[in-house]
Amino acid sequence: MAEDPMKGTVPVTFYEPGGVPHYASDTPALDSYGRRIDYLRISLTDRCNMRCVYCMPAVGVQFAPRPELLTNDELLLVVRAAAAAGFRKLRLTGGEPTLRHDLVELVRAMKATPGIQQIAMTTNALRLRKLAGPLKEAGLDRVNISIDSLDAAKFRQLTRGGNLDDVWAGIEAADAVGLHPIKLNAVVVRGMNDDEVLRLAELTTRYPWEFRFIEVMPLTGVAGLAEEGVVSSAELIARIEERFGPLEPYGQDPADPARRYRIPGAPGKLGFISAVTDPFCATCNRMRLTADGRLHLCLLRDDEVDLRAAIRAGASVAEVEQIIRHAVYLKPWGHGLPEGVLPTLRGMSQLGG
Numbered sequence: 056m057a058e059d060p061m062k063g064t065v066p067v068t069f070y071e072p073g074g075v076p077h078y079a080s081d082t083p084a085l086d087s088y089g090r091r092i093d094y095l096r097i098s099l100t101d102r103c104n105m106r107c108v109y110c111m112p113a114v115g116v117q118f119a120p121r122p123e124l125l126t127n128d129e130l131l132l133v134v135r136a137a138a139a140a141g142f143r144k145l146r147l148t149g150g151e152p153t154l155r156h157d158l159v160e161l162v163r164a165m166k167a168t169p170g171i172q173q174i175a176m177t178t179n180a181l182r183l184r185k186l187a188g189p190l191k192e193a194g195l196d197r198v199n200i201s202i203d204s205l206d207a208a209k210f211r212q213l214t215r216g217g218n219l220d221d222v223w224a225g226i227e228a229a230d231a232v233g234l235h236p237i238k239l240n241a242v243v244v245r246g247m248n249d250d251e252v253l254r255l256a257e258l259t260t261r262y263p264w265e266f267r268f269i270e271v272m273p274l275t276g277v278a279g280l281a282e283e284g285v286v287s288s289a290e291l292i293a294r295i296e297e298r299f300g301p302l303e304p305y306g307q308d309p310a311d312p313a314r315r316y317r318i319p320g321a322p323g324k325l326g327f328i329s330a331v332t333d334p335f336c337a338t339c340n341r342m343r344l345t346a347d348g349r350l351h352l353c354l355l356r357d358d359e360v361d362l363r364a365a366i367r368a369g370a371s372v373a374e375v376e377q378i379i380r381h382a383v384y385l386k387p388w389g390h391g392l393p394e395g396v397l398p399t400l401r402g403m404s405q406l407g408g
């Protein structure tokens with residue numbers, strides 16, 4: 056292992072080609088707690104065409120200079136190496152992934168990678184009206200779309216400028232081309248959009264979509280908001296049940312952090328993601344790749360392993376696979392919010408949710 060040039064400031068692990076540990080290549084990557092990690096969330100850019108209040112500060116966001124971002128060739132090398140390490144599902148995120156140049160061709164090449172079975176994308180949908188068809192044709196399987204309010208003025212305020220009509224057109228386009236199942240996400244912040252929850256939940260009585268409510272997490276840049284603003288899933292469920300009657304539990308997918316329910320008789324589902332009040336670390340199956348080429352081992356911790364440095368020093372697919380396997384092994388058990396350990400280095404827009 057090479058000397059960490061940022062030792063003492065950033066918990067980042069660096070490797071040089073040839074200096075990597077060796078793991079067997081014929082089994083899927085397991086972490087040191089025995090969890091199989093087979094889901095890679097890839098942040099394609101840290102830039103965004105919105106500025107959601109729970110994600111980015113209004114001013115002062117520093118974007119990575121373009122040469123620091125992984126190129127398409129570098130991304131595809133990582134995907135091949137991840138597939139060799141047993142990763143099967145990819146999610147493209149950001150920032151806003153639809154801002155990435157050549158997104159459609161990138162999806163096509165990722166989907167053609169042997170071993171990759173599913174590609175999903177999380178997007179604010181502003182550009183989806185035009186992109187949904189080409190993305191579906193290139194092999195994108197499904198989308199999660201963020202929509203925190205059904206009131207145009209409130210939506211503009213929460214996203215600092217987002218146009219709700221464009222988002223709705225994006226959702227309809229995704230539905231029309233079959234990017235199913237459509238999942239919609241709302242981060243609920245007390246005093247900002249918690250009064251919208253019944254309207255948002257009601258959508259599932261009209262559409263066969265899954266609407267997921269996410270507890271706001273204390274990422275860098277918004278930690279103060281999260282301190283005041285968390286509305287627990289338990290409180291949301293109580294409010295929704297008061298209006299719609301008892302919710303029916305709906306088949307749980309162990310690889311999905313959302314606890315799922317249904318309003319009786321509704322075609323759609325409700326999901327609750329309670330990272331703050333009821334963490335799901337025991338079943339965590341994921342790692343994140345930042346747009347600047349680091350594996351981020353747990354969303355709510357700072358630990359990272361640098362892939363870009365190894366790739367730019369000439370590491371082969373097999374060597375990058377070994378670094379990924381080791382990063383999986385190093386994955387922390389879970390976050391430390393109950394002990395007051397907060398991530399300090401990256402905001403959500405750099406990590407992709």
Ligand code: SAM
Nearest residue numbers: 109110149150177178179201271272403407408
């Ligand atoms: N721009 C895309 C979007 O908004 O869907 C993808 C990137 S965004 C960072 C990914 C997800 O993270 C979105 O569902 C967003 O609502 C969620 N998110 C952002 N900040 C959050 C926070 N502080 N706590 C919980 N979820 C957050």
Ligand code: SF4
Nearest residue numbers: 103106107110150179
């Ligand atoms: Fe942009 Fe998504 Fe963050 Fe909103 S949540 S600012 S759309 S990256």
